[in-house]
Amino acid sequence: xxxxxxxxxxxxxxxxxxxxxxxxxxxxxxxxxxxxxxxxxxxxxxxxxxxxxxxxxxxxxxxxxxxxxxxxxxxxxxxxxxxxxxxxxxxxxxxxxxxxxxxxxxxxxxxxxxxxxxxxxxxxxxxxxxxxxxxxxxxxxxxxxxxxxxxxxxxxxxxxxxxxxxxxxxxxxxxxxxxxxxxxxxxxxxxxxxxxxxxxxxxxxxxxxxxxxxxxxxxxxxxxxxxxxxxxxxxxxxxxxx
Numbered sequence: 001x002x003x004x005x006x007x008x009x010x011x012x013x014x015x016x017x018x019x020x021x022x023x024x025x026x027x028x029x030x031x032x033x034x035x036x037x038x039x040x041x042x043x044x045x046x047x048x049x050x051x052x053x054x055x056x057x058x059x060x061x062x063x064x065x066x067x068x069x070x071x072x073x074x075x076x077x078x079x080x081x082x083x084x085x086x087x088x089x090x091x092x093x094x095x096x097x098x099x100x101x102x103x104x105x106x107x108x109x110x111x112x113x114x115x116x117x118x119x120x121x122x123x124x125x126x127x128x129x130x131x132x133x134x135x136x137x138x139x140x141x142x143x144x145x146x147x148x149x150x151x152x153x154x155x156x157x158x159x160x161x162x163x164x165x166x167x168x169x170x171x172x173x174x175x176x177x178x179x180x181x182x183x184x185x186x187x188x189x190x191x192x193x194x195x196x197x198x199x200x201x202x203x204x205x206x207x208x209x210x211x212x213x214x215x216x217x218x219x220x221x222x223x224x225x226x227x228x229x230x231x232x233x234x235x236x237x238x239x240x241x242x
Contacts (some may be wrong), residue, residue: 001216005030013091015042017188021204034077065112074124133175
């Protein structure tokens, strides 16, 4: 496995369930972290955990639906860390509504926060990431499960998958890894505990271990897409479905 200690990572959505688990894992393994999120109180808590491992750690508040905010955030993170090796994007918005009843402003915000932020962060950080072999761009997305009312989620999910697939071709000769993680139900505040058993869902730490696996993969291989499912069905009733 490749040694990731003393590498430098920017984690988008570090105040969320998956993002905080990823940040904690990275800090524990000696990675210097730039923690990006909107919830300053949660970000402070994640910073406390990460900094306890004795490695440099910084926090940045950023509205990821705003391209100019992303540019500023990336510049500040590069300056604070002295460069960036890894971009790990764990953030996103969710909305459920039929195409004929949706709030288009909300849907535009989903596209800005989920899709556009993905390539805005990549555009501003790739010149740094590509400077040395062994860099990585990892996007935590979601499993593809189209059903009535999730048009915008399906659209942004497939767009992110397509973008990341081509991004790998753009940067592979630099030795930069690109991977999309597409998990099913993960025990975070975004899922409905009334219908699902939290203990049967995947846990945020499960996703963080997959991130660790990707970063540690040898220089001659790159996992480009990983789909994950809970080992056992988390539905509380057998007749429930998506």
